[in-house]
Amino acid sequence: MTERHVVIVGTGAAGISVLENLRRCGFTGSVTMVGDEETTPYDRPPLSKRFLTGEWEPERLHLRSAEALAELAATWLLGRRASSLDAQARRVFLDDGSAVSYDELVVCTGVRSRRLPLSDQVDGAHVLRTVNDALSLRDGLDDRSELLIVGGGFLGAETAAVASSLGTRVTLLSSTVIPLAAALGEDVAGLLADRHRSNGVHLEQGRAQGVTVSPEGTASGITLDDGRHLPAEKILMSVGSHPNVEWLETSGIPISDGIACDEHGGVVPGVWAAGDVAAWWRPEADRHVRLEHRTNATEHGMNVARAILDQPALPPSVPYVWSDQYDLKIQIHGLTAGADSFEVIEGDVADGRFTAVYGRQGRICAALGVNMMRPLRTLRPHVAEQTPWTELDRLKPALSLS
Amino acid sequence: MRITIDEDRCCAAGQCVLAAPEVFDQRDDDGIVVLLQEEPPESEYENTRNAAALCPAAAIVVEE
Numbered sequence: 293m294t295e296r297h298v299v300i301v302g303t304g305a306a307g308i309s310v311l312e313n314l315r316r317c318g319f320t321g322s323v324t325m326v327g328d329e330e331t332t333p334y335d336r337p338p339l340s341k342r343f344l345t346g347e348w349e350p351e352r353l354h355l356r357s358a359e360a361l362a363e364l365a366a367t368w369l370l371g372r373r374a375s376s377l378d379a380q381a382r383r384v385f386l387d388d389g390s391a392v393s394y395d396e397l398v399v400c401t402g403v404r405s406r407r408l409p410l411s412d413q414v415d416g417a418h419v420l421r422t423v424n425d426a427l428s429l430r431d432g433l434d435d436r437s438e439l440l441i442v443g444g445g446f447l448g449a450e451t452a453a454v455a456s457s458l459g460t461r462v463t464l465l466s467s468t469v470i471p472l473a474a475a476l477g478e479d480v481a482g483l484l485a486d487r488h489r490s491n492g493v494h495l496e497q498g499r500a501q502g503v504t505v506s507p508e509g510t511a512s513g514i515t516l517d518d519g520r521h522l523p524a525e526k527i528l529m530s531v532g533s534h535p536n537v538e539w540l541e542t543s544g545i546p547i548s549d550g551i552a553c554d555e556h557g558g559v560v561p562g563v564w565a566a567g568d569v570a571a572w573w574r575p576e577a578d579r580h581v582r583l584e585h586r587t588n589a590t591e592h593g594m595n596v597a598r599a600i601l602d603q604p605a606l607p608p609s610v611p612y613v614w615s616d617q618y619d620l621k622i623q624i625h626g627l628t629a630g631a632d633s634f635e636v637i638e639g640d641v642a643d644g645r646f647t648a649v650y651g652r653q654g655r656i657c658a659a660l661g662v663n664m665m666r667p668l669r670t671l672r673p674h675v676a677e678q679t680p681w682t683e684l685d686r687l688k689p690a691l692s693l694s
Numbered sequence: 695m696r697i698t699i700d701e702d703r704c705c706a707a708g709q710c711v712l713a714a715p716e717v718f719d720q721r722d723d724d725g726i727v728v729l730l731q732e733e734p735p736e737s738e739y740e741n742t743r744n745a746a747a748l749c750p751a752a753a754i755v756v757e758e
Contacts, residue, residue: 309747316743335752337705355752586750587709594747606744614707614750621706621725665706665725672712 296321298600299384299392300366301374302400303327305335305586306567308355309593310398315364317601323366324392326384328373329422332361337586339426340450341616345458346430350423374401377543382562396600399540399551399565400593403533403584408442408514411503411529416511418528420447429528435459440524442500442514444471446615448530449484453617456491463494465514465522471495477634479641480648480660487618487644496522503527533584535569550582556599557592564600566592576608576678587612610676620644623668626658626675633681638667638692647671647692651681667692695739696757697746699729703753713748714741727753 298314300307303325311323334353342348356364373387377397384392405419418429429451433439437460441448444466452464468474471488473481488495498516506512513523535550544560546552551565555573559565567589571582588611595605615622631650639646639662647668650658655678661668670691679687697717706725710718717738719728734742739758746754 313747316747337750587707587748590748590750594744612707612709612750614705616705623707665708666720666722669708669711669720 296395297324297393298322298396298398299324299326299394300398300400301326301384302398302402302567302569303329303333303368303370304400304402304567304589305333305355306400306402306570306589306593307398308333309590310400310566310597311364311366311593312356313594313597314600317597317603319597319601321395323364324369324394325366326369326372326374326386326392328371329424330371331423332356332358332368332370334423335586336421337614339423340420340447340454343423343426344420344430344433344451344454350427353423374539377540377545377563379543379545379560379563395562397563398557398596398600399559399563399569400567400589401536401539401569403535403568405529406532406534408500408529408531409502410505411511411527414503414505414511415509416525416527417503418526420451420528420530421533432526433458433460437461437526438524439463439526439528440514440522441465441528441530443528443530443532444468444495445475445530445532446472446613448528449488449617450615451528451530452488452493453491456488456493457618461492461494463496463522463524464488465496465498465500467497467499469497475628476660477628477631477650479634479636480662483641483644483662484617484620487620491618498522500529500531503529533568535582537569548580552580556605557596558599564596566596583611585611585613608676610672620662621665622660622662623665624658624660625668625672626650626656628658628660631657635684637671637688639664649674649684654681655679656681656684695736695742696733697729697731697742698755698757699727700753700755701726703751705751705753707750709748709750710745710754713745714738717742718745718754 333355375387376385405421411417470481501515550571557564568584571580574581633651636648645663647661659671746756
């Protein structure tokens with residue numbers, strides 16, 4: 293059993309987590325890591341935070357030291373992309389024409405940034421997903437530059453905060469009046485919008501259609517569906533992402549939004565999936581859920597490693613994200629999507645220091661904290677247990693005793 | 695087992711405290727990790743390994 297060969301396609305946070313946890317659980321067989329980027333595993337959240345400011349250089353992004361990677365004893369095939377899969381014969385084909393046989397395959401191919409139409413290969417039209425994307429975006433981001441950010445989600449909002457701190461004149465285009473209103477509700481989104489404005493970020497509402505290009509072939513702006521044109525030479529498109537599943541289309545593997553997996557990451561015999569690309573069955577939600585969360589990638593990796601080795605899964609976890617914007621450190625346990633209720637537990641939204649809970653269909657579905665890290669942790673069990681909303685009044689005094 | 699913390703990397707997620715509350719805590723003001731035991735007892739090894747693995751900023755290094 294221990295002489296099996298595991299192939300992990302994708303060398304991001306999920307891929308390294310699978311490798312590390314296989315070894316931690318005693319796996320002594322061989323492991324091959326296939327990654328389309330040239331670099332060993334690195335961390336992506338800092339790309340829109342301290343890497344974008346220039347405070348961190350690429351070396352600081354590495355998730356593990358060279359010594360730690362060497363101890364994990366894997367074969368690394370970097371700069372190569374998986375191009376197709378024969379799940380019957382258990383072989384992965386790579387873009388250099390070679391093939392790798394496996395006993396167990398873990399697909400951790402992640403997502404790629406969605407781009408606006410007509411923006412491919414256009415100088416000045418950026419996305420932010422890889423370290424190379426971030427290097428390109430931060431080049432020339434200073435007090436003489438302007439940046440148009442298309443998409444008011446977390447990535448766009450964080451980038452607006454960083455760029456404005458560097459003195460860049462920033463326009464943040466969002467499809468809603470207040471960015472993030474759909475995700476966080478108007479109270480919290482309103483606080484963030486105020487921070488954008490007071491830091492000189494211009495908020496614009498509209499729906500982007502495509503990028504316009506100058507006679508020199510560089511970006512000159514974007515068109516909106518109401519006929520307007522916003523001129524810009526530097527544009528960040530933060531308009532969502534696509535799961536990297538096209539290489540599996542001929543494999544017969546079930547694909548809808550990402551790869552449909554069972555609750556341990558299993559897809560078909562010998563194939564597993566983890567991280568952003570993987571939609572795991574979540575029994576408590578009674579559906580497949582695909583999360584593009586940093587902690588989710590690690591947890592998937594830990595559980596796939598355990599499942600491959602027939603070891604018990606970790607206890608169920610609670611989704612978690614964080615976002616740094618200006619002086620605000622935002623943390624969310626659970627999922628705010630579809631929430632129909634919101635209540636502040638402690639502090640005041642206007643002060644930028646509070647905890648709050650979101651409810652859906654009469655139960656707590658998420659807890660959010662701004663600049664209140666420790667008090668937020670006391671709310672997490674109620675997200676995990678989906679405490680009834682009607683118990684909130686009774687619980688509130690105890691929850692706000694921080 | 696010996697734990698080292700890279701405070702500069704810490705993103706104050708608190709995942710370590712959830713995984714190993716005997717070994718890690720967070721500062722009140724900014725949520726940055728506080729190491730309670732540099733060399734935890736054997737009973738805490740598994741929790742500590744989980745905490746290091748779960749840290750979303752790779753700020754915890756465990757040497758064994």
